[in-house]
Amino acid sequence: MSEQLDTTPTFDAIAFRQQLHRFPELSGDEVNTAQVIATQLTSFGLKPIIGVGGHGLFCVIDSGKQGQTTLFRADFDALPITEKATHGHVSQHDGIMHACGHDGHTASLLKVAKQLSITPPAHGKVILLFQPAEETGTGASAMINDPRLTKLPIDNVFAYHNLPGYQLSQIIIKDQTFACASVGAMVGLKGKTSHAARPENGVSPTNAMVDLIGFLQTLPENYRDAFCLVTIVHASLGEEAFGIAPGEAKVMATMRSDCNQAFGDMKVKLAGKVEQLALQHGLEVEITWEEPFNAAVNSTKHVELVKSVARHTHLDIHELEEPMRWSEDFAEFLTKWNGALFCIGSGESHPELHNPDYDFPDAILDTANSVFLGLVNELHR
Ligand SMILES: [Zn+2]
Ligand SMILES: [Zn+2]
Known part of the structure; x- marks a missing residue:
């Protein structure tokens, strides 16, 4: 046994x-x-x-x-x-x-x-x-x-x-x-600094940055059938110096949606907007996407x-x-x-x-x- x-x-x-x-x-x-x-x-x-x-x-x-x-x-x-x-x-x-x-x-x-x-x-x-x-x-x-x-x-x-x-x-x-799709978008805008008394001699990203922030704030309004949210988490422009007109700007935002399609479309629209700003203002631009989730x-x-x-x-x-x-x-x-x-x-x-x-x-x-x-x-x- x-x-x-x-x-x-x-x-x-x-x-x-x-x-x-x-x-x-x-x-x-x-x-x-x-x-x-x-x-x-x-x-x-x-x-x-x-x-x-x-x-x-x-x-x-x-x-x-x-x-x-x-x-x-x-x-x-x-x-x-x-x-x-x-x-x-x-x-x-x-x-x-x-x-x-x-x-x-x-x-x-x-x-x-x-x-x-x-x-x-x-x-x-x-x-x-x-x-x-x-x-x-x-x-x-x-x-x-x-x-x-x-x-x-x-x-x-x-x-x-x-x-x-x-x-x-x-x-x-x-x-x-x-749970929502999300991504962090970091947009860099690069022009050229100049003396603050001669801003016309530089390429300032100021107007482009303001335009971009307004664009991001209203981007979700394009999607009535989906939950979409954009949160601007950081923005910076130029240096803390009165003598210099800015040559660089950075805008960071998180984008979220409950719909993968609307989410993808928001990314395409942002990329298009940034390209348009580059042409319109003569800037070098860069977008990096961080921590993407479907x-x-x-x-x-x-x-x-x-x-x-x-x-x-x-x-x-x-x-x-x-x-x-x-x-x-x-x-x-x-x-x-x-x-x-x-x-x-x-x-x-x-x-x-x-x-x-x-x-x-x-x-x-x-x-x-x-x-x-x-x-x-x-x-x-
Ligand atoms: Zn966890
Ligand atoms: Zn966790």
Whole structure:
């Protein structure tokens, strides 16, 4: 008679989350975090595929039977913020902290990994994907361009973000656009300085700058059917010297929209305007686009699935009337595959994301776990 071995892997999601919190790594530098996740997946008997789009990794849990393929994504990068906290798992890395809760997103997906390693889906395949570099908007696109991922026929993609300001464990969701497209535009205008008493001898960008600011302020008015927002975040002209007529100007603005098409059109219009100003005023011009994100557009079917699972799990559902104004690079997955991004409430008075006193609420690890497993049950029974 052979002795029965207990092969159930032990995994404490809270302890794991707090351990990640102690050792945060910035976007693109997540070497150790990726290693720790890979080790944990391996301990569950899973086979992580590593080095996907930088430090990204994923594993496939195959039922061996025909069916759909569903991908769940968690991010794992931290931010250049100095933590102000007194809890026992405060960041040990100076000036870096998990201020967006990506430590929690990852811990909850590992909890799902453990469960699926014991009870695999009945049909099809489940992909558990761990993504670096979300905060810089580069991680998702780097991962989804890797052929090891693109060769898989993916039917459904899901991810969640924790969200302070909402009731703990509430499911926050919206059909169609959930989070806006956004980009930072930096416009440089270059002319020629001259003596302030002889401005006609120089090429001043002043009129062009004023025109450009007015243009940006009214740009969203062209789009009646979409939410569009332009915020001028910085503008500078010339030097702080009374003797010099300015030769250079800079205008920085963020652009946002819930519609990828309107968003693209705003960018084209801005580029056209800047070209026109160059010709009209004899200036050298330059536009640089920073931190670009697509809009995260949910599919109706997948939103309904999340809501149905939330109802069965007795979770409160909050349907947004307007999309979140912030951006999430899970949008890249949603432009390639159908799926849904949703949020889980972190508590009404929880410190805001990216604040130095923020800490992921461990109570919602179970919430995320049960929603994800509920989706597996629905899609892979
Ligand atoms: Zn963030
Ligand atoms: Zn985040």
